[in-house]
Amino acid sequence: MNKGFKIAIISTLLLFSLIGYFFYTNSLNSPSEYISIETAKKELVQYIETINKMEEQVFKYVDEEEAELAYLKTNSDIELKYADKKGVLEFFLATIALKDVDLFLESFDLYAISGDIHSSPEKNKDLVIEDLMTQLSRDGLLVKLGYKEVKGKFGADSNTVKVTFFYSDGLEATIPISFAKTHDHHNGEEVYSISTSVLEMLKDIKSNSKS
Incomplete structure (x- = not known):
């Protein structure tokens, strides 16, 4: 086998290795699921309407104790829908749309969001949060989120996911978002809340954005 032929084979093998590595790393970084802002918004509105109707109807026909139990069960079922990490992100996205x-505040761990609230000299804290939501949506350009679990050591679950923000002008940014676990006082189940601050998200979106 001549030297030129060996070089050609080696070059071809290297090329295929690089292509394989590109697709492998791309698959690691690509979202495994997508959450549409319009779908998330529609579902949350439906759940809110369900709670409101249940609250109105149940107190008309049953005694106060039974009404309270029925209402809590319905409310608890809805909370469980948004109890896992993906569910929290769906809720988070829907509250931005709404x-x-x-x-929106309910999406977050209290400690994480309190720093955001007090980061501004603005006394009206609702205006501070509204501004943060506007920045996250880039004035309504946010259309969906990409979602991918991040595994810990030996493939174990972690409390961090990779989230890709997709905007209608073509800009996208993939950032890590972390979660904290708390106990739901209605049903005793563990539920998640976002422990990454909004200011940190905005900083990461800015530094990781691409068109």
Whole structure:
């Protein structure tokens, strides 16, 4: 086998290795699931309407104690839908679309969001949160989130996911978002809340964005 032929084979093998590595790393970074902002918004509105109707109807036909139990069960079922990490992100995305300050705050661990709230000299803290939501959506350009679990050592689950923000002008940014676990006082189940601050998200979006 002549030297030129050996070089050609080696070059071809290197090329295929590079192509394989590119697709492998791309698959690691690509979202495994997507969450549409319009779908998330529609589902949350439906769940809110369910709670409101349940609250109205149940107190009409049963005694106060039974009504309270029925209401708590319905509310608890809805909370469980948003109890895992993906569910929290769906809720988070929907609250941005709805521009609902109170619901948006419920997506977060209290310690994480309190720093965001007090980061501004603005006394009206609702305005501070509204501004943060506007920055996250880039004035309504946010259309969906990509979601991918991040595994810990030996493939174990971790409390961090890779989230890709997709905007209608073509800009996208993949950032890590971490979660904290708390216990739901209604049903005793463990639920997640976002422990990455909004200011940290905005910083990461800015530094990791691409068109």
